[in-house]
Amino acid sequence: xxxxxxxxxxLISMTFIDFRLSKSQIFTNSQNYFMGFENFTNKAxxxxxxxxxxxxxxxxxxxxxxxxxxxxxLQITTLNSGIHAGVGYKNYFRTIENFIDINKDILVISPEYxxxxxxxxxxxxxxxxxEISLFVLKNYPIDCIGYSMTKIFRIIDLxxxxxxxxxxxxxxxxxxxxxxYGKDKVVDEFREVCRDINLNNLxxxxxxxxxxxxxxxxxxxxxxxxxxxxxxSKPEKLKKFHNILxxxxxxxxxxxxxxxxxxxxxxxxxxxxxxxxxxxxxxxxVEDHLKTYLNNNxx
Amino acid sequence: xxxxxxxxxxxxxxxxxxxQVNYKIFSSIKIQNFILLLASYIFYGYWDWRxxxxxxxxxxxxxxxxxxxxxxxSNQGKIYLIISxxxxxxxxxxxxxxxxxxxxxLRLFNLKESLIFSNIVLPVGISFYIIQSLTYVFDIFLKKxxxxxxxxxxxxxxxxxxxxxxxxxxxxxxxLPQFRRLHRVSLENLYLGIKLIIIGLFLxxxxxxxxxxxVDRIFGNYQNYKSGTLFLGALGFSIQIYGDFCGYxxxxxxxxxxxxxxxxxxxxxxxxxxxIQDFWTRWHISLSTFFNDYIFxxxxxxxxxEGIFGILFATxxxxxxxxxxxxxxxxxxxxxxxxxxILVVQKSFPKVITKNFGxxxxxxxxxxxxxxxxxxxxxxxxQYIYLLFxxxxxxxxxxxxxxxxxxxxxxLDLILLKFKQTEETWFSxxxxxxxxxxxxxxxxxxxxxxxxxxxxxxF
Numbered sequence: 001x002x003x004x005x006x007x008x009x010x011l012i013s014m015t016f017i018d019f020r021l022s023k024s025q026i027f028t029n030s031q032n033y034f035m036g037f038e039n040f041t042n043k044a045x046x047x048x049x050x051x052x053x054x055x056x057x058x059x060x061x062x063x064x065x066x067x068x069x070x071x072x073x074l075q076i077t078t079l080n081s082g083i084h085a086g087v088g089y090k091n092y093f094r095t096i097e098n099f100i101d102i103n104k105d106i107l108v109i110s111p112e113y114x115x116x117x118x119x120x121x122x123x124x125x126x127x128x129x130x131e132i133s134l135f136v137l138k139n140y141p142i143d144c145i146g147y148s149m150t151k152i153f154r155i156i157d158l159x160x161x162x163x164x165x166x167x168x169x170x171x172x173x174x175x176x177x178x179x180x181y182g183k184d185k186v187v188d189e190f191r192e193v194c195r196d197i198n199l200n201n202l203x204x205x206x207x208x209x210x211x212x213x214x215x216x217x218x219x220x221x222x223x224x225x226x227x228x229x230x231x232x233s234k235p236e237k238l239k240k241f242h243n244i245l246x247x248x249x250x251x252x253x254x255x256x257x258x259x260x261x262x263x264x265x266x267x268x269x270x271x272x273x274x275x276x277x278x279x280x281x282x283x284x285x286v287e288d289h290l291k292t293y294l295n296n297n298x299x
Numbered sequence: 300x301x302x303x304x305x306x307x308x309x310x311x312x313x314x315x316x317x318x319q320v321n322y323k324i325f326s327s328i329k330i331q332n333f334i335l336l337l338a339s340y341i342f343y344g345y346w347d348w349r350x351x352x353x354x355x356x357x358x359x360x361x362x363x364x365x366x367x368x369x370x371x372x373s374n375q376g377k378i379y380l381i382i383s384x385x386x387x388x389x390x391x392x393x394x395x396x397x398x399x400x401x402x403x404x405l406r407l408f409n410l411k412e413s414l415i416f417s418n419i420v421l422p423v424g425i426s427f428y429i430i431q432s433l434t435y436v437f438d439i440f441l442k443k444x445x446x447x448x449x450x451x452x453x454x455x456x457x458x459x460x461x462x463x464x465x466x467x468x469x470x471x472x473x474x475l476p477q478f479r480r481l482h483r484v485s486l487e488n489l490y491l492g493i494k495l496i497i498i499g500l501f502l503x504x505x506x507x508x509x510x511x512x513x514v515d516r517i518f519g520n521y522q523n524y525k526s527g528t529l530f531l532g533a534l535g536f537s538i539q540i541y542g543d544f545c546g547y548x549x550x551x552x553x554x555x556x557x558x559x560x561x562x563x564x565x566x567x568x569x570x571x572x573x574x575i576q577d578f579w580t581r582w583h584i585s586l587s588t589f590f591n592d593y594i595f596x597x598x599x600x601x602x603x604x605e606g607i608f609g610i611l612f613a614t615x616x617x618x619x620x621x622x623x624x625x626x627x628x629x630x631x632x633x634x635x636x637x638x639x640x641i642l643v644v645q646k647s648f649p650k651v652i653t654k655n656f657g658x659x660x661x662x663x664x665x666x667x668x669x670x671x672x673x674x675x676x677x678x679x680x681x682q683y684i685y686l687l688f689x690x691x692x693x694x695x696x697x698x699x700x701x702x703x704x705x706x707x708x709x710x711l712d713l714i715l716l717k718f719k720q721t722e723e724t725w726f727s728x729x730x731x732x733x734x735x736x737x738x739x740x741x742x743x744x745x746x747x748x749x750x751x752x753x754x755x756x757x758f
Binding site: 001003004006007010011013014015018125126127144145146147148149150151153154155 | 703734740747
């Protein structure tokens with residue numbers, strides 16, 4: 001009995017230390033890419049009460065759509081909350097829920113095609129989610145207990161210089177990643193995307209998940225992610241994925257959306273990240289979608 | 300349901316509560332085993348309920364054959380034993396090897412690849428519970444075991460959830476009798492169990508999973524790295540697979556311990572071995588002893604007239620089968636053959652070399668063999684090894700975190716496990732032990748990822 005009580009007391013004490021560590025400044029240095037999420041939260045606070053469009057997803061949004069351009073052209077504040085697909089689709093909403101107005105905001109989802117939809121966990125923690133939750137949002141969610149202490153014991157996280165491309169300062173005030181604007185990083189071979197698309201659980205898990213929010217009154221719109229044509233060996237699978245999403249959250253009139261692009265120069269170093277030119281191209285497509293959506297809803 | 304998931308502990312609490320209620324109120328072994336059987340089937344069915352049918356078929360079939368073998372005279376018993384072995388191997392073969400062997404056969408004759416078996420899903424844990432079932436019929440045939448009378452006890456023995464999906468592979472003589480007594484949750488066992496679960500969780504989540512992130516990167520792009528990084532990749536995977544599997548085994552033993560069941564130790568600091576033979580008495584012990592008792596010894600007995608060559612042949616055949624057990628891929632088969640060959644070669648070394656360099660040569664052999672284990676093909680393995688020994692610089696370009704995790708592993712294995720049994724108190728100060736456990740638990744919690752999985756589940 002004594003052993004157990006001692007262990008429990010020490011566990012509680014350690015958790016408290018971990019909690020205090022998460023509030024310290026040691027993890028919030030200027031190189032921490034995830035701290036760029038602050039730009040989204042700051043702008044979200046600043047524009048609270050306004051009608052807004054919120055882009056919800058992974059880095060294919062931060063590196064793929066210009067929320068700034070959309071804000072200018074649509075005359076509605078658009079914010080980009082997509083920072084990393086590793087956050088996990090069940091966690092995207094957890095990171096933004098405190099900034100959303102159910103009555104005014106429109107949530108635009110644009111999932112990466114190989115996202116993990118099999119996860120059965122109630123608390124689907126991921127490192128990326130904890131980075132944002134603990135060090136940007138200053139929350140202490142149950143699934144991030146121990147994360148701060150682990151970072152210290154991993155040592156390498158504290159001393160490693162981050163990739164010069166993935167910088168906290170690379171985001172603009174709307175949450176778009178702009179550090180690579182004006183630069184090219186064309187790759188010869190894109191990684192395969194379509195092989196790992198999981199269609200089996202898409203309807204049952206992913207769609208059900210977002211439908212749950214729709215039932216609560218959130219406005220949810222789907223816009224497809226753009227990939228290079230050579231990264232998809234099974235375009236019919238991609239089309240099915242799109243059709244399922246589209247039939248639930250799509251904007252009528254855009255059934256035959258552009259899912260792949262042929263020009264390598266539109267992409268920046270990978271299958272989801274776009275160059276400045278690619279971002280312009282995709283933003284225009286998204287703008288057309290959203291204009292139609294907004295017009296339809298005004299009527 | 301993984302030992303690292305929240306849902307498992309919720310489920311486990313309900314099981315513990317039920318066992319305790321039974322102990323206090325009904326004191327019935329039948330009810331207790333019913334609870335355990337139901338829990339085990341829920342645990343297994345959580346992955347895919349369809350495969351429950353398979354485990355029930357395997358259990359009932361071996362239970363019936365066990366009784367038939369016991370009642371028969373030796374020749375007839377042998378026939379029943381062979382039938383049971385064939386049924387089990389056919390089931391295993393269909394799910395695990397059909398696709399591989401059919402296509403290798405077609406490739407041999409330059410025929411088109413067949414997709415008939417390509418969609419077969421491998422039921423989790425099938426290799427483990429089939430082997431456990433086989434030991435039961437073997438032991439009855441060898442008169443080492445009397446068949447179980449209560450079918451519920453036997454079904455629970457095969458499906459016992461702590462060790463169902465990745466071992467330790469328990470012999471009936473050790474685990475079955477434990478279902479014939481009443482179990483309760485004691486505070487002493489609770490502490491010991493939690494201690495084992497924490498060490499296992501730490502090995503799995505903090506060491507193995509964090510290493511896995513770096514190791515995957517190195518193995519995924521090994522062509523782009525040079526010898527220093529490739530060495531770290533090999534080292535990292537060796538520690539990763541140990542942390543992953545030993546961690547799982549410890550958690551399994553801990554979960555069983557809390558319910559007052561004793562499972563066998565599956566690892567004994569294998570990287571401190573002084574020969575490959577020694578390594579295999581410390582790594583996945585429950586499987587090694589199975590291969591030793593049911594394949595190597597009978598083979599060696601049959602080949603005893605061939606003298607030393609008979610023993611060597613039996614060794615290589617045993618390891619080859621062990622390789623095939625691990626998976627349907629030429630890499631595993633070669634891995635088994637090389638293990639057997641190195642063991643034989645090491646045995647031929649003069650004693651002075653074995654004494655002074657045994658540990659080093661064993662460690663290096665194990666690292667290289669694990670590169671083969673991790674490689675997708677023999678071509679990848681040969682390329683990896685070629686680059687490992689021929690490229691410069693020796694200083695790694697990346698992967699330094701592997702050194703850090705290796706250091707943590709070394710501390711844990713050397714101080715805590717090599718010199719102290721996990722069930723003993725590690726230090727004279729109990730406070731220090733609890734402090735370390737609390738720290739390890741928090742570090743493990745902080746490392747658990749949503750994509751967590753166990754390497755040995757694929758076998």
